[in-house]
Amino acid sequence: xxxxxxxxxxxxxxxxxxxxxxxxxxxxxxxxxxxxxxxxxxxxxxxxxxxxxxxxxxxxxxxxxxxxxxxxxxxxxxxxxxxxxxxxxxxxxxxxxxxxxxxxxxxxxxxxxxxxxxxxxxxxxxxxxxxxxxxxxxxxxxxxxxxxxxxxxxxxxxxxxxxxxxxxxxxxxxxxxxxxxxxxxxxxxxxxxxxxxxxxxxxxxxxxxxxxxxxxxxxxxxxxxxxxxxxxxxxxxxxxxxxxxxxxxxxxxxxxxxxxxxxxxxxxxxxxxxxxxxxxxxxxxxxxxxxxxxxxxxxxxxxxxxxxxxxxxxxxxxxxxxxxxxxxxxxxxxxxxxxxxxxxxxxxxxxxxxxxxxxxxxxxxxxxxxxxxxxxxxxxxxxxxxxxxxxxxxxxxxxxxxxxxxxxxxxxxxxxxxxxxxxxxxx
Amino acid sequence: xxxxxxxxxxxxxxxxxxxxxxxxxxxxxxxxxxxxxxxxxxxxxxxxxxxxxxxxxxxxxxxxxxxxxxxxxxxxxxxxxxxxxxxxxxxxxxxxxxxxxxxxxxxxxxxxxxxxxxxxxxxxxxxxxxxxxxxxxxxxxxxxxxxxxxxxxxxxxxxxxxxxxxxxxxxxxxxxxxxxxxxxxxxxxxxxxxxxxxxxxxxxxxxxxxxxxxxxxxxxxxxxxxxxxxxxxxxxxxxxxxxxxxxxxxxxxxxxxxxxxxxxxxxxxxxxxxxxxxxxxxxxxxxxxxxxxxxxxxxxxxxxxxxxxxxxxxxxxxxxxxxxxxxxxxxxxxxxxxxxxxxxxxxxxxxxxxxxxxxxxxxxxxxxxxxxxxxxxxxxxxxxxxxxxxxxxxxxxxxxxxxxxxxxxxxxx
Ligand SMILES: Cc1cc2nc3c(=O)[nH]c(=O)nc-3n(C[C@H](O)[C@H](O)[C@H](O)COP(=O)(O)OP(=O)(O)OC[C@H]3O[C@@H](n4cnc5c(N)ncnc54)[C@H](O)[C@@H]3O)c2cc1C
Ligand code: SF4
Ligand code: SF4
Numbered sequence: 021x022x023x024x025x026x027x028x029x030x031x032x033x034x035x036x037x038x039x040x041x042x043x044x045x046x047x048x049x050x051x052x053x054x055x056x057x058x059x060x061x062x063x064x065x066x067x068x069x070x071x072x073x074x075x076x077x078x079x080x081x082x083x084x085x086x087x088x089x090x091x092x093x094x095x096x097x098x099x100x101x102x103x104x105x106x107x108x109x110x111x112x113x114x115x116x117x118x119x120x121x122x123x124x125x126x127x128x129x130x131x132x133x134x135x136x137x138x139x140x141x142x143x144x145x146x147x148x149x150x151x152x153x154x155x156x157x158x159x160x161x162x163x164x165x166x167x168x169x170x171x172x173x174x175x176x177x178x179x180x181x182x183x184x185x186x187x188x189x190x191x192x193x194x195x196x197x198x199x200x201x202x203x204x205x206x207x208x209x210x211x212x213x214x215x216x217x218x219x220x221x222x223x224x225x226x227x228x229x230x231x232x233x234x235x236x237x238x239x240x241x242x243x244x245x246x247x248x249x250x251x252x253x254x255x256x257x258x259x260x261x262x263x264x265x266x267x268x269x270x271x272x273x274x275x276x277x278x279x280x281x282x283x284x285x286x287x288x289x290x291x292x293x294x295x296x297x298x299x300x301x302x303x304x305x306x307x308x309x310x311x312x313x314x315x316x317x318x319x320x321x322x323x324x325x326x327x328x329x330x331x332x333x334x335x336x337x338x339x340x341x342x343x344x345x346x347x348x349x350x351x352x353x354x355x356x357x358x359x360x361x362x363x364x365x366x367x368x369x370x371x372x373x374x375x376x377x378x379x380x381x382x383x384x385x386x387x388x389x390x391x392x393x394x395x396x397x398x399x400x401x402x403x404x405x406x407x408x409x410x411x412x413x414x415x416x417x418x419x420x421x422x423x424x425x426x427x428x429x430x431x432x433x434x435x436x437x438x439x440x441x442x443x444x445x446x447x
Numbered sequence: 448x449x450x451x452x453x454x455x456x457x458x459x460x461x462x463x464x465x466x467x468x469x470x471x472x473x474x475x476x477x478x479x480x481x482x483x484x485x486x487x488x489x490x491x492x493x494x495x496x497x498x499x500x501x502x503x504x505x506x507x508x509x510x511x512x513x514x515x516x517x518x519x520x521x522x523x524x525x526x527x528x529x530x531x532x533x534x535x536x537x538x539x540x541x542x543x544x545x546x547x548x549x550x551x552x553x554x555x556x557x558x559x560x561x562x563x564x565x566x567x568x569x570x571x572x573x574x575x576x577x578x579x580x581x582x583x584x585x586x587x588x589x590x591x592x593x594x595x596x597x598x599x600x601x602x603x604x605x606x607x608x609x610x611x612x613x614x615x616x617x618x619x620x621x622x623x624x625x626x627x628x629x630x631x632x633x634x635x636x637x638x639x640x641x642x643x644x645x646x647x648x649x650x651x652x653x654x655x656x657x658x659x660x661x662x663x664x665x666x667x668x669x670x671x672x673x674x675x676x677x678x679x680x681x682x683x684x685x686x687x688x689x690x691x692x693x694x695x696x697x698x699x700x701x702x703x704x705x706x707x708x709x710x711x712x713x714x715x716x717x718x719x720x721x722x723x724x725x726x727x728x729x730x731x732x733x734x735x736x737x738x739x740x741x742x743x744x745x746x747x748x749x750x751x752x753x754x755x756x757x758x759x760x761x762x763x764x765x766x767x768x769x770x771x772x773x774x775x776x777x778x779x780x781x782x783x784x785x786x787x788x789x790x791x792x793x794x795x796x797x798x799x800x801x802x803x804x805x806x807x808x809x810x811x812x813x814x815x816x817x818x819x820x821x822x823x824x825x826x827x828x829x830x831x832x833x834x835x836x837x838x839x840x841x842x843x844x845x846x847x848x849x850x851x852x853x854x855x856x857x858x859x860x
Contacts, residue, residue, distance in 0.1 A: 044698050045482050048636050048673070057625035064632055095723030098481035098763065297745065308747055311448055339724045339743030342448070358714070 035106045039099045040067035046093035046103055051363040052086055055382035059086040062093035065110070066103035073110060080114035086379065087111075088367035089240060090333035105286045112244050112287065119242045165377060165412070176208035180227060184215055191224035195305070196261040198254075198271040198280070201233050202404040213426035214272055214302055220431040221306065221315050222438045226267065228257045234276040237369050239287060251290040254280060258295040268298040270305045272422050274402040275368065277301050278334040301402065303421055307343040310350070317350060317425075318433035324353040327424065328396040330387065330410065331361040332403035344402055344421040351428045357394050362387045366409035381413065388413045400424055449750045450476045450719070452858065453739065455726045455777065456757035456765065458483030459844060460829025462709040463851035464755050466537060469716035471859060476749065477718065478741055480725040484762060484830070484843075485709075488702035489694040490669060491555050492545070492848070494531065494566035495519075496841025502564060502578075506845075507531065507550050516783075516834045518846050521811065522853045534848040535567055541712035542676075543705055546574040554578050556666075558598060558694055560605015566845060571669055571679050571701045573691045581606060583689075586613035587662040589655060591620070593627040596635055596696035597668035613666075616658050622647040639673035639700045648678060652685040659688050668695040673704060726758075729778050729825075731817075736778075736825045753824045753858045756780075756807065756815060757851065758831050765831035766806060773805060778825075781808040781816040783833035806833025813854050828854040 046062040047053055053061040060069070065084050072079035084107055091104040176199055188194070195218060203211040215225045232254055238247035258280070261267045271277045280299055284290040292299075309315035327348060331341040341361075349356050365384030370376050391399055391414045399410055399418045407418040452468050454461045457479030465477045495506035495513075503509040507528055510519045519527055531549035538545070545567040547553050552564035553574040562578045575582070586606060588599045599615045606613045626637045642648055659665050669692040672678040683690050710720055724743040729736050738748035758765030758777065767776050773784050784805030808816040809827045816822070829847040830837060837843040 043486065044634050044636060045486050045703075047632070047634070048698065048703055053637075054640060061632060061637075096482050098483070098486075100481065100725075304747070307448075311747065337723065339721055339741075342719060342721070346448075360711075 035070070035102055035109065037067035037070040037101065037106055040097075040101045041099055042068075043098065046097050046101075049092045049096040051090060051092060051365070051383040052088055052379060056086060056379045058083055060084070062087075062103045062107070066093070066106040067101055069110065070106050073114065077114050080110060082115065082117060084111050085115070085117070086376075088333070088363065088365075088370055088383070090363050090367060091337040092333060092363060095336055102286070108239070108283075108287050111242065112239075115242055117242070171205055172208050174208065176204045176211040177227065179208055180211070180215075184212075184225075185227075187219075188215075188224035188226055191219065191222060193222055194224045194226060194265075194267045196226050196228050196258075196265075196267045196269045197302075198228060198231055198234075198258075198269050198273075198276060198299075200271060200273040200276040200404075202273060207404070210272055210420050210423055213420070213423040214270075216426045216431065217306070217422060217429060218270075218302070220429060220434045221309065221317075222435070226261075228254075228269065229260055231257055234273075234279045235288075236275055236279040236283070239279070239283060240368055240370065244288070248288045248290060251280075251284045251288050255284065255290055255292050255295060258292075258299055262295050262298045268300070268305065269295070270300060270302040272302050272402070272420060273404060274301060274332050274335045274338065274340070275405065278338055282337075301338075301340060301343065303344040303347055303402065304340055306425075307346055310347070316434070316437050317347075318430045318437065319351050319353070319428045320430045322353070323351060323428040324355075325398070325424075326355040326357065326396045328357040328359050328391060328394045328399050328416075329421075330359050330364065330391070330399055330401040330406060330418075332401055332406045333363050333367075335402055336361050341402070344400070347425060348400060348421055351425070353428070357396055359387065359390050359394070359399075362390075364406045364409045364413075366405045368405050371405075371409060380409075384409060384413055391416055448476075448744070448747055450474050451751060452476075452753050452755065453478065453749055453751040454755045454757055455479075455739070456483070456759055456763070456829070456831070457710065457720065457722065458757065458759055458763065458829065458847070459485050459709075460757035460759075460831075460847040460851045461755070462706075462713055463534075463537065463848055464757060464828055464855050465713045465718050466541065466709065466716065467852060467855045468858070469713060469718045470537075470540075471855075475713075475718045476721060476751075477713065478721040478724050478726050478739075478749070481723065481763075483706065484759060485702050485706040486699065487697035488699050488705065488844075489555075489557070490569045490572050490699060490701040491563070491565035492567040492844035493564075493837075493841040494549055494552075494845035496552065496564045498840065503841075504552050504564070505550055506552060506566060514834075518832050518834050518850050519842075521809075521813070521834070522849055526853060526856075527849060530849045530852045531566075531845075533852055537852075538567075538709075542708045544570040546570060556581075556602075556605075556691060556693055558601060558696070560602040560608075564841065569701045569705070571672070571692050572694075579609070581609040581611050583664040584611055585661065585663045586611050586666060587659045587664070587688075588613050588615045588666045589658065590615065590617050590668065591623060591633075591638060591670075592617045593619075593623070593633045594635075594638065594668065594670075594695075595633065597693070602666060602693060614662070618651065618654050618658070620647065620650060620654070622650070634698065635668065635670040635695045635700050636673055636698050636703065638670040639678075642671055642678050643673055643675045645675075645678075648681060648685070652682065656687050659686070662688060664689045664691060666691045666693055668693060670695060670700055673700050674707070676704060726777050729754075731778075731822065734820055735823050739777075751824075753826065755826045755828055755851075755854060755858075756831055757827075757829045760806065760830040761802075763830075768802070768805075775807050775831075778815070778817065780822075781819065782806070783808045803836040803838065804833055807831050808833070812857050813850065826854045826857060 050062045052059045087107045093103040199211045218225045232250040235247035235250045284292050335341040365380040371380035399416050410418050451473040452475045454477045457477045465475050468475045495503050547567045554562040557563045603613050626632045724741045729739045738750040810821040814821040815825045815827050828851040
């Protein structure tokens, strides 16, 4: 094995704004700058602004809240400047604006989710009502165009304990599943699909010892203390699974996993060294098994769909969309269309806020146009908020790659392959 | 993760390799840690502008006078002509349109107001066939109020030598007020974005037409058509005088557009572009590179039958110099360059600096050397190769394009 010389540029600051050579390449790729002239842009908000803020925090500009934290600037920067992190840190350190009541509601996805799912039959029709949406718009400044994701009657965790937990012990290999708020409160089916696939692949699926919301919405809404507390809790829960039980943690939400792997240490200062490598997306986990020949997936013959894949910003930053798209392309009946990677504009709770509505839709427009003219059956993507945004703004519905795989997979044939093999080995 | 070919670096070299291999049906991936030098391109692709301090008019012929160690000599005089025909065709298929040819340099007007020889110039710009004259006598140099990246006085002074009478005027427009508020954001790309949206071009044209009464030609900075090339064509069609665009200080609008067109072409051919990912190390066995490890993919290694290193020169950290050492940071390949630091620099700044010739050592088939041994399936292309001072001799794009095409021919053999 050849070891390269690690080239580590020297920085005096905590972040690496000194590496900026002022080339302005990042500004070309910032989706907000393209539609909203009030936003100073990545270079100005990030490394340039940081220089000033170090001298005098008074230089902090509240317009930084317009940043989507999409990290597309970081992906483009030739010098590895952590522009997005610099901007988010500046907001955390310097913003004087207190989170509004509305922000608390949007940010506390788990508390609100658990209340709403308890009253799902009431809440769903209510938030769908025009007058209610007008009030939310007028009083809470949640844009009335927004359609709230429906809350499920039975939470995923409840379903799991009642109907799935016991069976998981039948498997020899095991993983933990960080389901996230969306699967728990809004769309348990996605979690069920994951269990179906992992079981077919020979893995039992377990819940963490009490997962908490990853906290991405708390961070973006300035509720840092609470976010840090939840991050510490989650890292401990992950350690119990990964270190104590030797069970890697997988998730179906690209944003949750990105937050846990990268934003915990970068923005909240919560160390995650011990768990980072084994916390990943389910599609990456599955891809690794297939790629290394340890798993073979058998698909139904009659599955035929034309599918476009949208790369969520955090997948772009992680560089992981290849895992999801490779798995989808393995399905023989899939006619695969790749969309040019562009931000959809929602950025979690950002697009829900009335003041951001126009920017949000403006950012997403090129993507929506691509989708509307692509003539596909539906769109695939790994992020739930992208799903809401695309479903609201285009004529297409959106499915998670895991759900698509679950529908196309021939479970019995897939299981037979490894069951035969392990039978042979044990003979 | 397995590909037929993996290319490290997504600049002009990496993209050229990727496009040609993908056109031949190879399953390719490009891994690039960030955007490349194309973002700073003037808009002219140079083949050879100078040899031994003398300006070149017939590059293909002049290549014979270069040192044996020069990348062009190593590609082989017998190949250069053919590859120089092929290169613009490949770029054409990606949507880049040029004027110019390889056996005779043309001239372009630089931001310094001088005529510089070049090979292929994007059709945003104007190609001239005379170095010492300018076809018009009464010239309007037009700039945007607050735009500091276009030095109108340099252009004016330069044009004086051609006995041209020029005048400088500025245009202020409401549409630019937002970006002007902050002088560091009044940059070419940000201006271009405003024009891209389509609604301010007409207002600009109206003003330009008024101001240009009594002039024969308008000179403008090249700030048109970032995402949408049509803006340039529309500008030229609507302004009622000929328009000569001149590169502004980078980032370059036509350069960035070229980068986007090339990466789009590569992806449309089925190529996989891993943008924002860094190649960290490689695993070798029996003088072959088996797989590479990247920052994003971690334990999921990227495998290929053949690899191309197109990681650029010092600027892109394809090679790195510290106070005591010169090295290739991914694999630790052999370096063609002086180990004695005192030999890196010539104290006369404008001299041909020795360090500009440094690069990764390769054998006659452009395979990388490690401890003197050629790595059988690791090729080297573009500015990471040593042997030339591209800036001095005006050969940057040429070396990238021609070594890349040559390397791909070795792989396809
Ligand atoms: C500022 C500037 C302006 C120029 N203008 C002109 C011009 O107008 N006309 C002309 O003919 N020539 C010009 N040149 C010269 C010409 O641009 C270069 O010779 C040519 O573009 C180099 O292309 P390349 O692909 O070899 O390298 P680069 O364009 O430098 O690309 C190398 C790529 O490799 C990536 N990389 C490096 N290390 C790693 C790693 N470990 N993992 C993954 N990726 C990595 C980098 O991020 C980069 O994207 C210019 C050069 C510079 C620096
Ligand atoms: S792309 Fe990177 S180096 Fe260039 S201006 Fe932006 S932060 Fe600075
Ligand atoms: S993170 Fe996204 S929105 Fe924020 S500055 Fe960077 S590119 Fe722009």
